[in-house]
Amino acid sequence: MAEETRTTSAPVGERPAGEQRPGYRGPRPAGGPREGGRKYFRRKKVCKVCKFCVEKIEAINYKDVRLLSQFVAESGKIVPRRLTGVCTPHQRRLSTAIKQARNIALLPFAGRPS
Protein backbone atom coordinates (compact mmCIF):
# COMPACT_ATOMS: atom_id res chain seq x y z
CA MET A 1 0.00 0.00 0.00
CA ALA A 2 3.01 2.29 0.17
CA GLU A 3 3.77 2.45 -3.51
CA GLU A 4 0.89 4.64 -4.52
CA THR A 5 1.61 7.42 -2.07
CA ARG A 6 4.54 9.04 -3.79
CA THR A 7 3.95 8.24 -7.40
CA THR A 8 1.98 11.39 -8.15
CA SER A 9 5.08 13.53 -7.94
CA ALA A 10 7.07 11.43 -10.42
CA PRO A 11 7.51 13.36 -13.67
CA VAL A 12 6.43 10.55 -15.92
CA GLY A 13 4.19 12.79 -18.01
CA GLU A 14 7.16 14.72 -19.43
CA ARG A 15 8.99 11.72 -20.78
CA PRO A 16 8.47 11.20 -24.52
CA ALA A 17 7.19 7.73 -25.20
CA GLY A 18 9.70 5.25 -26.49
CA GLU A 19 12.84 7.17 -25.58
CA GLN A 20 15.69 5.01 -24.30
CA ARG A 21 18.03 6.46 -21.76
CA PRO A 22 21.12 4.58 -20.61
CA GLY A 23 20.72 3.20 -17.16
CA TYR A 24 17.09 4.11 -16.96
CA ARG A 25 15.16 1.11 -15.90
CA GLY A 26 11.78 2.38 -16.82
CA PRO A 27 9.27 3.80 -14.36
CA ARG A 28 8.38 2.07 -11.16
CA PRO A 29 8.43 -1.69 -11.03
CA ALA A 30 4.70 -2.07 -10.95
CA GLY A 31 1.63 -0.19 -12.02
CA GLY A 32 3.25 2.75 -13.80
CA PRO A 33 2.18 4.14 -17.16
CA ARG A 34 3.65 1.97 -19.86
CA GLU A 35 4.28 2.67 -23.52
CA GLY A 36 2.05 5.45 -24.78
CA GLY A 37 -0.92 4.47 -22.67
CA ARG A 38 -2.31 6.57 -19.89
CA LYS A 39 -0.11 9.31 -18.64
CA TYR A 40 -1.59 9.80 -15.22
CA PHE A 41 -1.33 7.60 -12.27
CA ARG A 42 -4.61 6.00 -11.44
CA ARG A 43 -5.13 5.53 -7.76
CA LYS A 44 -6.13 2.10 -6.67
CA LYS A 45 -9.48 2.12 -4.98
CA VAL A 46 -9.69 -0.33 -2.17
CA CYS A 47 -12.81 0.41 -0.24
CA LYS A 48 -15.67 2.71 -1.05
CA VAL A 49 -17.87 2.98 1.98
CA CYS A 50 -17.27 3.93 5.56
CA LYS A 51 -17.48 0.88 7.78
CA PHE A 52 -18.67 2.93 10.73
CA CYS A 53 -21.47 4.58 8.79
CA VAL A 54 -22.65 1.33 7.26
CA GLU A 55 -22.59 -0.76 10.41
CA LYS A 56 -23.73 2.21 12.52
CA ILE A 57 -20.84 1.91 14.93
CA GLU A 58 -20.86 5.16 16.86
CA ALA A 59 -18.64 4.32 19.80
CA ILE A 60 -15.03 4.31 18.70
CA ASN A 61 -13.33 3.48 21.92
CA TYR A 62 -9.65 3.12 22.67
CA LYS A 63 -10.32 -0.11 24.55
CA ASP A 64 -11.75 -1.86 21.52
CA VAL A 65 -8.48 -3.23 20.21
CA ARG A 66 -10.07 -5.64 17.80
CA LEU A 67 -11.87 -2.85 16.00
CA LEU A 68 -8.97 -0.43 16.00
CA SER A 69 -6.44 -2.95 14.77
CA GLN A 70 -8.36 -3.23 11.50
CA PHE A 71 -7.29 0.33 10.76
CA VAL A 72 -3.68 -0.01 11.78
CA ALA A 73 -1.05 -1.31 9.40
CA GLU A 74 1.34 -4.04 10.47
CA SER A 75 4.04 -1.50 11.14
CA GLY A 76 1.69 0.24 13.56
CA LYS A 77 0.75 3.14 11.31
CA ILE A 78 -2.77 4.43 11.01
CA VAL A 79 -4.07 3.44 7.59
CA PRO A 80 -5.06 6.52 5.56
CA ARG A 81 -8.65 7.26 4.75
CA ARG A 82 -8.22 6.85 1.03
CA LEU A 83 -7.32 3.22 1.53
CA THR A 84 -9.92 2.24 4.07
CA GLY A 85 -12.78 4.42 2.85
CA VAL A 86 -13.63 5.70 6.32
CA CYS A 87 -15.39 9.06 6.27
CA THR A 88 -13.71 12.15 7.70
CA PRO A 89 -15.58 12.46 11.03
CA HIS A 90 -15.06 8.81 11.79
CA GLN A 91 -11.42 8.85 10.78
CA ARG A 92 -10.90 11.72 13.17
CA ARG A 93 -12.38 9.77 16.06
CA LEU A 94 -10.57 6.67 14.97
CA SER A 95 -7.18 8.32 14.97
CA THR A 96 -7.83 9.79 18.41
CA ALA A 97 -8.78 6.39 19.73
CA ILE A 98 -5.76 4.74 18.17
CA LYS A 99 -3.47 7.31 19.72
CA GLN A 100 -5.04 6.76 23.12
CA ALA A 101 -4.66 3.01 22.74
CA ARG A 102 -1.02 3.49 21.86
CA ASN A 103 -0.47 5.46 25.01
CA ILE A 104 -1.75 2.67 27.21
CA ALA A 105 0.23 0.01 25.31
CA LEU A 106 -2.76 -1.63 23.69
CA LEU A 107 -1.45 -0.84 20.21
CA PRO A 108 2.14 -0.40 19.08
CA PHE A 109 3.58 2.90 18.01
CA ALA A 110 4.57 3.23 14.39
CA GLY A 111 8.15 2.62 13.42
CA ARG A 112 8.81 -0.91 14.49
CA PRO A 113 9.68 -3.03 11.46
CA SER A 114 7.71 -6.25 11.41
Add this chain to the structure above:
Amino acid sequence: MNRTYELMFIVRPDMVEAELDKLISTLESQVATSGGTVKSVERMGKRRLAYTVRRFQDGMYVLLTAEGSGALIHELERRLRVTEPVIKFLTVRVDEEQKRLDKIKQIREARKKKAAPAPAETGGETGGETGGETAAVTA
Protein backbone atom coordinates in the same frame (compact mmCIF):
# COMPACT_ATOMS: atom_id res chain seq x y z
CA MET B 1 -18.66 20.46 38.15
CA ASN B 2 -19.01 16.75 37.93
CA ARG B 3 -17.38 14.91 35.15
CA THR B 4 -16.88 11.26 34.40
CA TYR B 5 -13.44 9.95 33.86
CA GLU B 6 -12.00 6.62 32.95
CA LEU B 7 -8.73 5.88 34.61
CA MET B 8 -6.93 2.97 33.08
CA PHE B 9 -3.68 1.87 34.57
CA ILE B 10 -1.25 -0.98 34.19
CA VAL B 11 0.45 -2.56 37.15
CA ARG B 12 3.45 -4.81 36.93
CA PRO B 13 2.59 -8.43 36.19
CA ASP B 14 4.32 -9.90 39.23
CA MET B 15 2.18 -7.92 41.65
CA VAL B 16 0.36 -9.94 44.27
CA GLU B 17 -3.41 -9.89 44.11
CA ALA B 18 -3.72 -8.67 47.69
CA GLU B 19 -1.46 -5.71 47.01
CA LEU B 20 -3.53 -4.79 44.00
CA ASP B 21 -6.64 -4.92 46.18
CA LYS B 22 -4.97 -2.59 48.61
CA LEU B 23 -3.96 -0.17 45.89
CA ILE B 24 -7.45 -0.09 44.46
CA SER B 25 -9.04 0.46 47.85
CA THR B 26 -6.70 3.35 48.59
CA LEU B 27 -7.62 4.91 45.26
CA GLU B 28 -11.28 4.42 46.04
CA SER B 29 -10.95 6.07 49.42
CA GLN B 30 -9.06 8.93 47.79
CA VAL B 31 -11.94 9.43 45.39
CA ALA B 32 -14.40 9.42 48.27
CA THR B 33 -12.44 11.98 50.30
CA SER B 34 -12.12 14.29 47.31
CA GLY B 35 -15.88 14.37 46.92
CA GLY B 36 -16.23 12.03 43.98
CA THR B 37 -17.85 8.69 43.43
CA VAL B 38 -16.42 5.49 42.05
CA LYS B 39 -18.72 4.11 39.41
CA SER B 40 -16.98 0.88 38.65
CA VAL B 41 -13.71 -0.92 38.99
CA GLU B 42 -12.89 -3.50 36.40
CA ARG B 43 -9.91 -5.76 36.39
CA MET B 44 -9.14 -6.76 32.88
CA GLY B 45 -6.48 -9.21 33.84
CA LYS B 46 -3.06 -9.86 32.49
CA ARG B 47 -2.39 -8.81 28.95
CA ARG B 48 0.57 -8.59 26.65
CA LEU B 49 1.79 -5.04 26.13
CA ALA B 50 2.26 -3.77 22.62
CA TYR B 51 5.73 -2.54 23.52
CA THR B 52 8.01 -2.89 26.50
CA VAL B 53 7.31 -0.56 29.38
CA ARG B 54 9.99 -0.44 32.05
CA ARG B 55 11.30 -3.76 30.76
CA PHE B 56 7.94 -5.44 31.22
CA GLN B 57 6.42 -7.38 28.39
CA ASP B 58 3.01 -7.76 29.95
CA GLY B 59 0.98 -6.11 32.64
CA MET B 60 -2.26 -6.23 34.56
CA TYR B 61 -4.83 -3.77 33.35
CA VAL B 62 -7.27 -2.10 35.70
CA LEU B 63 -10.03 0.24 34.61
CA LEU B 64 -11.55 2.60 37.13
CA THR B 65 -14.49 4.80 36.26
CA ALA B 66 -14.99 7.73 38.58
CA GLU B 67 -17.07 10.85 38.74
CA GLY B 68 -15.69 14.05 40.15
CA SER B 69 -13.87 17.26 39.46
CA GLY B 70 -10.61 17.84 37.71
CA ALA B 71 -8.82 18.32 41.02
CA LEU B 72 -9.73 14.78 41.96
CA ILE B 73 -8.17 13.44 38.79
CA HIS B 74 -5.13 15.55 39.38
CA GLU B 75 -4.69 14.00 42.81
CA LEU B 76 -5.30 10.47 41.52
CA GLU B 77 -2.75 10.91 38.77
CA ARG B 78 -0.21 12.20 41.22
CA ARG B 79 -0.84 9.15 43.38
CA LEU B 80 -0.46 6.77 40.46
CA ARG B 81 2.75 8.45 39.44
CA VAL B 82 4.34 7.91 42.82
CA THR B 83 3.01 4.37 43.22
CA GLU B 84 5.82 2.16 42.10
CA PRO B 85 4.02 -0.93 40.78
CA VAL B 86 1.95 1.20 38.40
CA ILE B 87 3.89 1.27 35.16
CA LYS B 88 1.50 3.25 32.97
CA PHE B 89 -1.79 5.05 33.24
CA LEU B 90 -4.21 6.95 31.06
CA THR B 91 -7.11 9.19 31.98
CA VAL B 92 -9.89 9.81 29.52
CA ARG B 93 -12.88 12.01 30.05
CA VAL B 94 -15.93 10.13 28.88
CA ASP B 95 -19.03 12.12 29.80
CA GLU B 96 -19.12 14.30 26.70
CA GLU B 97 -18.66 11.33 24.44
CA GLN B 98 -21.40 9.53 26.33
CA LYS B 99 -23.67 12.53 25.90
CA ARG B 100 -23.05 12.48 22.18
CA LEU B 101 -23.79 8.77 21.99
CA ASP B 102 -27.00 9.16 23.97
CA LYS B 103 -28.11 11.91 21.63
CA ILE B 104 -27.49 9.77 18.58
CA LYS B 105 -29.34 6.91 20.18
CA GLN B 106 -32.27 9.15 20.95
CA ILE B 107 -32.44 10.42 17.40
CA ARG B 108 -32.37 6.88 16.13
CA GLU B 109 -35.15 5.81 18.46
CA ALA B 110 -37.28 8.73 17.37
CA ARG B 111 -36.71 7.87 13.76
CA LYS B 112 -37.59 4.28 14.43
CA LYS B 113 -40.83 5.30 16.07
CA LYS B 114 -41.69 7.56 13.18
CA ALA B 115 -41.27 4.77 10.70
CA ALA B 116 -42.99 2.23 12.90
CA PRO B 117 -44.69 0.07 10.25
CA ALA B 118 -41.51 -0.19 8.28
CA PRO B 119 -39.09 -2.93 9.30
CA ALA B 120 -36.95 -1.51 12.05
CA GLU B 121 -33.23 -1.29 11.61
CA THR B 122 -31.20 -3.88 13.40
CA GLY B 123 -29.35 -1.91 15.99
CA GLY B 124 -25.66 -2.35 16.43
CA GLU B 125 -25.99 -0.15 19.47
CA THR B 126 -23.62 0.57 22.26
CA GLY B 127 -25.13 -1.92 24.67
CA GLY B 128 -24.04 -4.92 22.70
CA GLU B 129 -20.63 -3.54 22.07
CA THR B 130 -19.45 -3.00 25.59
CA GLY B 131 -19.27 -6.72 26.19
CA GLY B 132 -17.28 -7.16 23.04
CA GLU B 133 -14.88 -4.44 24.02
CA THR B 134 -13.96 -5.99 27.31
CA ALA B 135 -13.63 -9.35 25.66
CA ALA B 136 -11.28 -7.84 23.13
CA VAL B 137 -9.15 -6.35 25.83
CA THR B 138 -8.91 -9.43 27.97
CA ALA B 139 -8.27 -11.75 25.07
